[in-house]
Amino acid sequence: MKTLAITLALALSSFICNAQKNDTLATYTITVKINNTLNNNGHMLIGLHTTDTFMKTKGIQNSKAEIKDGKVEVTFKDVVPGEYAVMVLHDENDNNRMDFESNGMPKESYGISNNPMLFGPPTFSDAAFKVTNENIDMIIRL
Template identity: 60%
Template sequence: MKTSLLFIICLTLSLGVYAQNEVGKSVTVTINTIKNDTGKVILGLHTTDTFMKTKALQTQIIEIKDGKIEATFSNIIPGEYAILALHDENNNKKMDFSPNGMPKEDYGLSNNPMSFGPPQFNEAKFKVSTEAITLNIIF
């Protein structure tokens, strides 16, 4: 009886782990163009509902080494997303601006759009479906 119960528990747990792995995919982000190792890079994974409006669905704060970082967002359900990245040189966890409103710290977006004005979700969006994704963001 104990053996049967233990087998059922183990089977249930293993199925739960398998199902969890199938729930979402991963998105790996690399940035190889960071001008120095001062501060950290803050990455935010957004949907159209959160982009430039509210807190990211997932956030990562990564230490810079040799002008590079790599971060992986896990368990992403299929859909459209965008990533905002900020080189937070002074570690205050926010974008700093000059008096004329221009950013003082480097930033980047998924798809590396070259636009003037605020970032736009449609320019930065990418689709998560059945495969893991690797993105390279340029500052």
């Protein structure tokens, strides 16, 4: 009888631990749409960033997407809950970087999540959003 009780207790605790473990492994998708490109030249570079990568390096997930009829759609998969930002660059000349005028202004269109009106370089707080418990769809304007 003791053996049966111990076996049942171990099985039940194992089940409870696995149920909690599965909650922490939940991941989500972030779908990004851009509908207002000026032309179909080049590609759209889209990066999913954390505060550690924003404006410093490549994102934690990156995509190079073809532009069709002035539109692009990209989905980032397996995103764990947390705070993120999305940066988009219309790389018209396909050199995989943003080009600047001699006065420091960007030559190519760009956008960030939340679509803020900016009068200077974007910050993480301008673009930040939280992934909590559902998939996210967003439209970014260039």
